[in-house]
Amino acid sequence: MKTFVCAVLLGILCIPLSIAKEWSPTVQVYSRxxxxxxxxxxLICHVSGFHPPEITIELLKNEQAMPGAKQTDLAFDESWHYHLTKHVPFTPKQGDKFACRVTHMGKSTTHVWESDM
Structure with missing residues (x-):
């Protein structure tokens, strides 16, 4: 009986691990x-549809982090996919390159802002 109870408890503890999936983020970079x-x-970087919530967002100017950026609180939808937005005031100059670097579960991707200019 003791062995059976231990096996059941072990099975219950493993269920969240087996159903938890990693979902890569969708990233949108745009300006107001x-x-x-x-x-x-x-400059705005909106990241959505990711799980687990371990994520870092950096707004970059010429590959350097931009100071003064603000971030929303982490939020999630009914399917436990998270979303987060980071923004910073900026004044684009000719030759400057702006981007958003997202690091999720140790994997980094960089998404470039495409201006209307």
Missing amino acids: EPGHFDKVNT
Whole structure:
């Protein structure tokens, strides 16, 4: 009986591990207003559809982290897929490159902002 109870408990503890799946994030990088040189704007990186919630978002200017970025609270939908948004004020200059680097479960991807210019 003791062996049976231990086996059942072990089985119950393993269920979350077997049904938990890793979902890679979907990343959108955009600006609040259309991109124009020398005009103040907001760079936004919206990351959604990921699980587990272990994630880091960096907003980059010429491959360097931009100071002053703010991030929303981590939120999730009914299927336990998470979403998160990070934003920072910026003024694009000709020749500058802006991007969002997302690191999820140790894997980094960089997504470039495409301006309207």
